[in-house]
Amino acid sequence: MDPRSEVLLRQAELFNGTVLFAGLPADDLLGHFPDAQGWSWHAGEHALLDARFDHRCHFGTAPNEADVQAAVLFLPKSRELTEYLLNTLAARLSGRELYLVGEKRAGVERAAKQLAAFGQARKLDSARHCQLWQVRVINIPEKPDLHSLAQHYELQLTDGPLKVLSLPGVFSHGRLDVGSALLLEHLDDLPGGHLLDFGCGAGVLGAALKRRYPASQVTLLDVDAFAVESSRLTLAANDLQAEVINGDGIDAAPVGLSAILSNPPFHQGVHTHYHASEHLLRQASQHLVNNGELRLVANSFLKYPPLIEQHLGPCQNLAEAKGFRIYRANKR
Ligand SMILES: C[S@@+](CC[C@H](N)C(=O)[O-])C[C@H]1O[C@@H](n2cnc3c(N)ncnc32)[C@H](O)[C@@H]1O
The missing domain is CATH 3.40.50.150 (Vaccinia Virus protein VP39)
Structure with missing residues (x-):
């Protein structure tokens, strides 16, 4: 299990329901959350997830249109991509929760500052060399044009x-x-x-x-x-x-x-x-x-x-x- 997924499992009660895991690793996370969906832009990880969790993981540069009650972004490497993904997710989460999870050495603490644009961000957990952050989206951004x-x-x-x-x-x-x-x-x-x-x-x-x-x-x-x-x-x-x-x-x-x-x-x-x-x-x-x-x-x-x-x-x-x-x- 990816350490970022392990951190989410420590807070499992937050992710029951129609949660979108964006940029999720190809591990067993979706198996723990039957109502959750995935969104991947990595063809290899998507193929593994698709084989394992039929039709529960969308592939592409934007999420599918399904309404979700919350979203979790697995921090990618690039700052510009993080900004696009956070804005894309926040644009459809008015009044709902957006989470960010990432490894400390990947710069999750710095990336979490990008959450402040949407509301009051707070750190929920720190374990397995990772951090989990959360913000309730009050300031809704425009849906970005990729x-x-x-x-x-x-x-x-x-x-x-x-x-x-x-x-x-x-x-x-x-x-x-x-x-x-x-x-x-x-x-x-x-x-x-x-x-x-x-x-x-x-x-x-x-x-x-x-x-x-x-x-x-x-x-x-x-x-x-x-x-x-x-x-x-x-x-x-x-x-x-x-x-x-x-x-x-x-x-x-x-x-x-x-x-x-x-x-x-x-x-x-x-x-x-x-x-x-x-x-x-x-x-x-x-x-x-x-x-x-x-x-x-x-x-x-x-x-x-x-x-x-x-x-x-x-x-x-x-x-x-x-x-x-x-x-x-x-x-x-
Ligand atoms: C060093 S970059 C070169 C990109 C481009 N050809 C250029 O010259 O600017 C390597 C590229 O390989 C892609 N890549 C990484 N793993 C891959 C894989 N398993 N299958 C296909 N492409 C992959 C990356 O996404 C990246 O775009």
Whole structure:
């Protein structure tokens, strides 16, 4: 059980009834509260919750329309996303309770200050390195318009300017990541066919690929609903058409790919997490055609080449700059 859920269970009498758990972990929490519902924007956690608690967990960038008597937000990593989520929840909780639960090292105490906009916030519990806060929503905010919160920036690429839109909580919100910038400089000589941007975030690589290789089919994939929505906005802003998939890990990707491009994930929440990236390296060959290519940017300290060589083929170091490397390997 996630420690944040354990803290909620210590105060279980507060959460009986139609409570919405927003950003909930994929644990047994819903099993303890039969009238509660979940809202997740993480495709992997949502799939686990959906399999276990049929139709009780909604997926997307906004909650479903069901009326609830209270809501609990599990604190996400990004401050901007927290603000969007709190406002979205508070907008439908007039006179009702909004709770915030999070780990101390994730900054729950600081985030709880954001509750003051809605009323008098108070700390209800502190245990398992987590805190639980509560506010009765007296000052009701306007329902936020997610698209208006997108940050816009423009990249000057060799084939022209590319507009990028990123929504709250998306990787490298409002600016280009240094590793992605390096990969953007090394998009030459990709095989024609079907290209995948794995872990697409705001869609910068996928959009650049589609523009550079217009005859190729391009698919963008991310686990996070806000990333997928950002990628759709980025593609639309550049008049580009590509498939965008919300899915967890490379298993959710199509097969028959000619190349997989990625700035793969290595951080998740407050914990360092390599699982999705290592799984990508192990399984890429299942999704590539013969001689299909995997091209990655990664922090120089990440030891990917042995895994790439073990599961795909000889790994070439295409470039190195500012602590990042571009790796390339073709399926044997
Ligand atoms: C380092 S970011 C790169 C984002 C984008 N490609 C860029 O260059 O700005 C990695 C991305 O992988 C996504 N991600 C994390 N775990 C994933 C998983 N299991 N399956 C698919 N995508 C995942 C994250 O949401 C994030 O957008």
